[in-house]
Amino acid sequence: MADRPGPVLVTGANSGFGLASVLRFAGRGWDTWGTVRSKAKAKVLTDAAKAAGVGDRVHAVVLDVSDHDAVVAAWPKMPPFYGVVNNAGYSALGAVEEVSAAEAKRNLDVNLVAPAVVSSCALPAMRERGSGRIVMVSSIAGLAAVLPLNAWYHASKFGLEALSDVLRMEVAQFGVKVSVIEPGFFKTEIETKAKADAQEREAVDDSPYRKAYHRMQVTAGAVAAVAPPPGLVARTIVSAVESSRPLKRYLVGADALALAATNPLLPRAITDPLLRRLANLG
Numbered sequence: 001m002a003d004r005p006g007p008v009l010v011t012g013a014n015s016g017f018g019l020a021s022v023l024r025f026a027g028r029g030w031d032t033w034g035t036v037r038s039k040a041k042a043k044v045l046t047d048a049a050k051a052a053g054v055g056d057r058v059h060a061v062v063l064d065v066s067d068h069d070a071v072v073a074a075w076p077k078m079p080p081f082y083g084v085v086n087n088a089g090y091s092a093l094g095a096v097e098e099v100s101a102a103e104a105k106r107n108l109d110v111n112l113v114a115p116a117v118v119s120s121c122a123l124p125a126m127r128e129r130g131s132g133r134i135v136m137v138s139s140i141a142g143l144a145a146v147l148p149l150n151a152w153y154h155a156s157k158f159g160l161e162a163l164s165d166v167l168r169m170e171v172a173q174f175g176v177k178v179s180v181i182e183p184g185f186f187k188t189e190i191e192t193k194a195k196a197d198a199q200e201r202e203a204v205d206d207s208p209y210r211k212a213y214h215r216m217q218v219t220a221g222a223v224a225a226v227a228p229p230p231g232l233v234a235r236t237i238v239s240a241v242e243s244s245r246p247l248k249r250y251l252v253g254a255d256a257l258a259l260a261a262t263n264p265l266l267p268r269a270i271t272d273p274l275l276r277r278l279a280n281l282g
């Protein structure tokens, strides 16, 4: 295995894309650090690393990246990362009318502000080294607003796309490259959480969106049944860090490729009624 230029960090490392990426990085010889939100989740990560035979190269850090002051306070104890993967994320599921301002801000704090804060903390060491990689895990949902009841998720990922384009231009002079990963649907805990959130919102008797919340649960279940495992996304993330000339954007998955190709061509006059019907919105 080639010598690695420095350690890497993955946020949201206890499940889904984050866990798969940590195991792949470590398996390829990287000293790999992963943030998790509790000691129990740290154990999930370290147990998985031991089971994969890479326990000595994986370090779990209990840190909620949406607590931005805590990230800044924790940074002096971190090593000088060569690569940072901003992966932690979720969807504050609900109709715009029914998601509170606090819920919306929390979603933006995790999906949009945290990647900026983590990147800001990591950049001084990258500038000093004269090289580095920042990988943003966005989504096809950052290119096409097609999922009713996921407005804040879309808003956060559209924002992350813009933030990444600007950051890429700002840090290129220091030898730091920024890549955005845009997966379609893959089987992770995000679907389980979406289903549970939709169930909770459907249980509110007077919600005018109950039918759509019910449909959302059925759809999330159907998607989870056919969605591929996260391995391909993890391979893409690792290759964005390892490549000497990483791409600005990586679409991952057949659905993401198809949607990215068709979305700019299809007028909203056609797609809106179709998507409303699929979502059971009147």
Ligand SMILES: NC(=O)c1ccc[n+]([C@@H]2O[C@H](COP(=O)([O-])OP(=O)(O)OC[C@H]3O[C@@H](n4cnc5c(N)ncnc54)[C@H](OP(=O)(O)O)[C@@H]3O)[C@@H](O)[C@H]2O)c1
Residues within 6 Å of the ligand: 011, 012, 013, 014, 015, 016, 017, 018, 036, 037, 041, 064, 065, 066, 087, 088, 089, 090, 110, 137, 138, 139, 140, 182, 183, 184, 185, 186, 187, 188, 189, 190, 191, 193
């Ligand atoms: N799966 C897909 O189909 C898909 C498609 C496109 C993009 N993505 C993106 O991929 C990334 C990883 O998601 P995943 O699919 O792997 O889902 P996942 O299995 O649910 O993993 C999400 C990770 O983010 C962390 N996280 C979630 N909410 C958080 C919060 N409020 N504060 C701090 N950390 C939080 C989770 O920690 P906890 O376990 O503590 O909650 C977990 O470690 C996300 O940015 C997501 O938007 C996923």
